[in-house]
Amino acid sequence: MHRARPLPPYLVQRYHGWKATTYAENKPWYRLLADEGQRPRAMIISCCDSRVHVTSIFGADQGEFFIHRNIANLVPPYENDGGQHGTSAAIEYAVKNLHVAHLIVMGHSNCGGVSGCHEMCLGRAPELEDKSSFVGRWMDILRPGYDRVAHIEDDAERTRALEKESVLISLENLADFPFVSEALEEGRITLHGLWHDIGGGGIEQYVPEAHKFVAI
Template sequence: MDRVKPLPSYLVQRYHGWKATGYADNKAWYRRLASDGQHPRAMVISCCDSRVHVTSIFGADQGEFFIHRNIANLVPPYEPDGDHHGTSAAVEYAVRVLKVSNLMVLGHSNCGGIKGCIDMCKGHAPELEAKDSFVGRWMDILRPRYEAVADVQDPEEQMRALEKDAVVTSLENLMTFPWVESLVNEGKLTLHGLWTDIGEGGLEHYNPETGKFHTV
């Protein structure tokens, strides 16, 4: 692997700064985490977007959240076909091994994955239509929901609507996992749909009774 290079100097400096301060001030806590293992109460499925910082939004410490990130915070339907399923594997581990009691799907404003899905559905992104586009094939999970927002004229409103539909789609797909459905029905697992406005710092939650998102 002669193509692998050392860390950039700025990251090395940041690491040493953290080791001398953040770690040094909480050494006992980190050692306890290492020895006792993880016992998170919640799993968060969020977007890969670097602007979405889940632990900061909820003021969470290390060990509190089991976090899985992917393009557009999507969960595929339950498909035990033997292929690679990173998101499904993360859900399985969180629910069946770690036994989290809350599972949150967090969407966000100005999502690049959602924009790509809209462009693809409008025929403006032929590169995403290619069979070898991992992003395009991943966004196929959401593609059927585009019809619900296709007539929205304002581009920003259309984006926001599909961003929230992505959260609902993931919640619906989670319920196709038999062990998720079983635990939800038993009251041992609770699903939550959330959407955050990056610029405004806002947070909304999905209410299935109204079918809408409401301010937290």
């Protein structure tokens, strides 16, 4: 591939720093992970947003989380059409091969993807309405969530509510995957919905009994 280029020097420097410190101090652990494979307890589906760093938030070590990131932390509806589905493939691998005990969806504040969906649903983002927009078609997954919050008058409050709907829509879609549904019925897995306030550092979790997100 003739368009590929070497890494920027600052990334090379950071890598060497990691190799000389973090790796060198924990070499036996890395060797164990390499030899025995991964055994994560949980899968976390989070946003691609560079400000959301789930391993730092939960103080996780290598091998602890199986992480999948995409725009607006969305899980699409289950489809068995023979197509190529990256998020669905990651979920299948986590449940069937890694046997994770927890599936966690974590949304966050000031999500650009959710904001784009909000604008698209209001007819203010024609570029996302275009059939050629990968982001727009991906955010179509969240349209049912917009319908639930459309009654909220304030734009900022409506967008914040839609961020949490992105978590709920994903949980609903997750539960429709046959292998997830089976694992839920047999008590082999649990679903969790979180929303992270980037600026405030807080996390809220969805409590079904209360039908709302509650601070933890």
